[in-house]
Structure formats: C-alpha cells, structure tokens
Amino acid sequence: MSSTSSPVTTDSQPASVPATGPTKGAPRLRTPRKHVPGRPKRSVPLTLLTGLVLLYTLVPLAWLVISATKTQEGLADSSGLWFAHDFALWDNISQTFTYDDGIFVRWLLNTLLYVVLGAGGATLxxxxxxYALAKFTFPGKRAVFAxxxxxVAVPGTALAVPTFLMFSKMGLTDTPWAVIIPSLVSPFGLYLMWVxxxxxxxxxxxxxxxxxGAGEVRTFFQVALPLLAPGIVTVLLFTTVxxxxxxxxxxxxxxxxxWYPLTLGLSAWNAQAETIGGDVIFNLVITGSLLTIVPLIIAFLLLQKYWQSGLAAGSVKE
Structure with missing residues (x-):
C-alpha cells in the first residue's frame, strides 16, 4: 500500500505562496550599502575639504605657469588665469638667463652651493x-632630548638677529659662510632621525x-644606514626646501x-619697479620663480620610491 504525501493546508496558512513582483504603488526600500572591511568609508565633508585644499594648492601654480608664458605687456592686457595672444615662455626663459650679464645663473649656482653644503651637512x-641618540645610552641623554x-619650538627668525651679531663679530657677514654655517643646524631633522x-x-x-665581529662603524654603514634610507631622504628634502x-x-x-640666492635675487628684480628709472621686468620675475620651483618638484618626484620602499622598514617577526 503506497501513499503520497500532500501538503497540509489550513484556512490560516496556505500551502504555498506564489512568487510575485513588488506591488504597484508600494514604496521601494533602498538596500543599505555594505561596508567592505579594509576599505575606507566615504566622507562627503572630507572630500570637499580635500578638494578645497587641492584647489588652493594648484591655482597659484597654474597662475605661475600661465603668467610665465606672457610678455610684460601681456601680463597687463590678459586675464591672470588664461593665456595671452602670444606665447613667450621660451623668450622669457632666454631673457631670464641672459638679463644683467647672466646674474640669474650666478644666483642659481649660489643656491646650489648653499643647498649642497648647508642642507647636505645638516642631513649628515x-x-x-x-642614530647615536636612538641606539646608545649615555649620561645626559634626557637633557639632550629636552x-x-x-x-624645534624656536622659530628660525627669532635667532636671525643674534646670529647676525655673532657672525659680525667674527667678520663672516657678507660671505657664503654666513648662510652655510647656520643651515648646518636642523633640530627638526635631528629629532626626526632620532625617532x-x-x-x-x-x-x-x-x-x-x-x-x-663587526665594529660600530661597519655596523652603522652596512646594517643601519640602508634601513635609514627613507628617513634620510625625508630629512634631506626638508633641509633642502x-x-x-x-x-x-x-x-x-x-x-x-x-652672493645672493635665488630668493633674494628675484626679490631684488621685483623691487626694481619701485625705483626711479628701474626696469620693470615682472615677466622675468615670474619666469624666474617658475624655474626656481622646478628642481624641487623634480626632486620630490624622483625620491618618492625611497618612501615607498621604506613603508615596512623596521618590521621584525617576533
């Protein structure tokens, strides 16, 4: 005797409910977006703030690049954020390097001298x-830290006048050493390398x-120095800038x-317009300013790999 099973139905509970689509006129509920672990959440205020910061950073740079393509007359006849009818970038660059017997080249070499000796020495x-403060223990270490x-908390401008008086007593003012020697001291760079x-x-x-059996010198150069590469690059860029x-x-x-650096030389060119009979060369000042920031941009782009390679530096598997 065989029997077949059949669903038991009652008046209150049907055996099966046919699948139907959404009822017309009923409100559709929006499925909340699930957050993926490890993925940062979106923040509209943070996005807007980042956009404002990006705009604040790029607009002056765009103005500088656009203005460097204009002649002296074009700076006054055209909009600040759009090009003039003539493109004079290459002429402006040529005039910048040849104006006043090529003094811009001399200022550029002076700046490189101050950077190599001053910033390079400060980094060293x-x-x-x-390294010594981080890996060695000696009396007075806490005092050195303080x-x-x-x-670090003292601004450099507050020490400029005392430094001038001291160098004046030694007869070093109006010489390159008056700029190089103070640049050798970088408290922030020391603290950053320490940490x-x-x-x-x-x-x-x-x-x-x-x-x-390795001595301290060999240990420093062969073991410690490669691990310090990201920090060295960071300090070098800070001191260079x-x-x-x-x-x-x-x-x-x-x-x-x-003996002027580029900053002081361009300021002197800009001040010529305020003197009687001085040349108005705002186009060369703007072009020189653009040429001044190009090496820094190149340095940042070329040294990014050292930061990326040092993200996991110092990790030790316990």
Missing part, C-alpha cells in the same frame, strides 16, 4: 646624531652584527648681489 649631522625639543632610527633599526640586527627657500637669513647676512 642629523643622521649621525639621531634641548632638541626646545630648539625614525628608534623604530626602523631592530636592536637584534645590531647585536647580531656585533656578535659576528628650507635652504632653497631661505630668504630672511641671506637678507640680513648678505650685501653683495654676487
């Missing part, structure tokens, strides 16, 4: 000091190198235009 001292933090060396160099690597854009210190230290 920051590397040595930061001095470094205090020096970076503390995290990026595992103590186990140093102990292993010492057990293998600070020295390249330094204006107030050369202003009070230098009188001879032959």
């Amino acid at each position: 001292l920051a590397i040595l000091g930061g 001095v470094v933090i205090g020096a 970076f060396a503390t995290e990026a160099i595992p103590v186990e690597l140093l102990e292993a190198a010492r057990i293998d 600070a020295t390249w854009n330094n204006y107030f210190l050369p202003l009070i230290m230098l009188k001879d235009p032959d």
